[in-house]
Amino acid sequence: MKNQQLHERRSKVIAQGMGALYPLYVEKAENAHVWDVDGNKYIDFAAGIAVTNTGHSHPRITEAVKAQIENFSHTCAMVTPYESFVELAEKLTELAPGDTEKKAIFLTTGAEAVENAVKVARAHTGRSGVIAFKGGFHGRTNMTMGLTGKVAPYKAGFGPFPNEIFHAPYPNAFHGISTQDSLQALEDLFACDIEPSRVAAIIFEPVQGEGGFYQAPKDFAEAVRALCDKHGILLIADEIQTGFARTGKMFATEHIGIEPDMMTMAKGIAGGFPISAVVGKAHVMDSALPGGLGGTYAGSPLGCIAGLEVLKIIEEEQLCAKAQGIGEVVNARMTALQKQVPAIGEIRTIGAMMAIEFTDPQTQQPLQDVTKAVIAKAQENGLILLSCGVKANVIRLLPPLTIESEVLAEGLDKLEAIILDVAK
Ligand SMILES: Cc1ncc(COP(=O)(O)O)c(C=O)c1O
Structure with a gap:
């Protein structure tokens, strides 16, 4: 009732x-x-x-967040930060796949993480184009809607979207799209829509989430990595749905053995407390001017403290x-x-x-x-x-x-x- x-x-x-x-x-x-x-x-x-x-209401997360609230709930990490903000960045930069030195930024939602990864890619490369995949989902803000490759309900009626976004088919054996088909489509984009020297980033989900849980084949991921290296394009792995042990590894990118230039993280990062992150190669992440990235609630102390507990739980359990x-x-x-x-x-x-x-x-x-x-x-x-x-x-x-x-x-x-x- x-x-x-x-x-x-x-x-x-x-x-x-x-x-x-x-x-x-x-x-x-x-x-x-x-x-x-x-x-x-x-x-x-x-x-x-x-x-x-x-799990819901994991006692360790609940206790840590309660203790945090008793101390303080918000100061804005960009004004007067706190230890958990630094410590979570230390842990995530260490956990992110690959040997290159990493840096992080924190935001509040998944879409914001994707937005900021694109901002960093554009600042670093001085280029504007972004390639995403059909069937991909990256969020509900204007840029992330543009990147999303599924019309209803995410894009229907909401245009126009930012320009310089292009979509290629994501490999999908069940629906007859091979790695070769997808790679050919990327080459076709370079021939018909945008020259590679104007592409800042290619963004992909290592396993498409909203699109239907299709995993990127290893040979596809390796070929896209090589394509990015060849043309100076940054590779962004959107791990917002796949991260934090969900796929049997800390990050799904580990299944395909490549090092992306940036990764977006959210959802499982803090067991339900709103925080997201972009973790990427340090020289890439440092491309934006001080103050150009972040937000009032970005890296909230509740999210950071919960995130630290999540990492401990993933390891210990x-x-x-x-x-x-x-x-x-x-x-x-x-x-x-x-x-x-x-x-x-x-x-x-x-x-x-x-x-x-x-x-x-x-x-x-x-x-x-x-x-x-x-x-x-x-x-x-x-x-x-x-x-x-x-x-x-x-x-x-x-x-x-x-x-x-x-x-x-x-x-x-x-x-x-x-x-x-x-x-x-
Ligand atoms: C892969 C992926 N990227 C981005 C997002 C957007 O995250 P949020 O809803 O927190 O903005 C989602 C949410 O489902 C997602 O699965």
């Missing part, structure tokens, strides 16, 4: 553009469980969109290995289910970044309705699920990496029953 009342109140005062997947209002959340205001209990396979990798284990369990269960449900076109698990794509077995057309029905049935079955995919036909599973194995199994029982119900 309370859920319904709140939903009615919400509809009156919140603009519809700020969508709500579930009419479910949260009272409490703990590790992989969420309780709503009507006392219903859910297993959370969304983790606030890959944010609470360390071995969350990279746990992510790997979760992926294996889910892959085995869903592969068995696929034998009974031909509408499951593909199962992709990169650690605990896991997706089920629904396609018509005869025509290979995307099955949006099945995906919608699975999402709709989840709530009544006590499960929180997300969809994704350019064609909106993918269910993505992003449980906290701290999920207990019996809770994961129970969540998968529910998911299997729902899929059998709507898709068999």
Whole structure:
């Protein structure tokens, strides 16, 4: 009842553009469980969109943030900074893949991190062009909408977007786009749209998130790295959804063995406290004038202190290995289910970044309705699920990496029953 009342109140005062997947209002959340205001209990396979990798309300994060609030909650790191701001930068610059000396900046949201990475790339190269990928998602601000390669709902009605942005196809074996096709498309952009000497950066997600959980093949990443080196273009890895142990490594770039010039980080960085970062090669990161990067809340003390706890938890609770284990369990269960449900076109698990794509077995057309029905049935079955995919036909599973194995199994029982119900 309370859920319904709140939903009615919400509809009156919140603009519809700020969508709500579930009419479910949260009272409490703990590790992989969420309780709503009507006392219903859910297993959370969304983790606030890959944010609470360390579980809801991890006691260590809660304690650290409480202690921080008792000391101070804000001074602005650009005015009078604090130790946690420096320490988190020290830790992240050390963890970022590659041997080159690194520096960091902190922001508040993922989109802001991407915006700032592009600013740094332009300041460093003196060039304006940026190449992104079809199916990519980089945020909802003007520049990041421009970079995003998915129209509805992210770009529809919101143009014009900044100019000098170009999109190439992202390799996607399931949909017949090879590494070679993508590389050829980049060469075509250089021939038809913008000369490489005017391109500041190529930005890519090592695993496309909103686009449908497709992983960049190693040979593609290596070829793009080489292309960037050849033309003096900076390579930006957007690790906002993939970072912080989600894919079984601290960063997904580690699967493909390249060193990007800059990485964007957010979401899992601080277990739910709003902070984001750009970490990159020191000589690149130092290209902007003092005061040109940052923001009032950038590198908030609450985010920094939470971020430091997240890093300790990832190491001590071995969350990279746990992510790997979760992926294996889910892959085995869903592969068995696929034998009974031909509408499951593909199962992709990169650690605990896991997706089920629904396609018509005869025509290979995307099955949006099945995906919608699975999402709709989840709530009544006590499960929180997300969809994704350019064609909106993918269910993505992003449980906290701290999920207990019996809770994961129970969540998968529910998911299997729902899929059998709507898709068999
Ligand atoms: C890869 C990627 N980049 C950027 C963003 C934008 O982050 P935010 O919503 O915090 O602005 C997201 C959010 O989903 C993302 O997945």
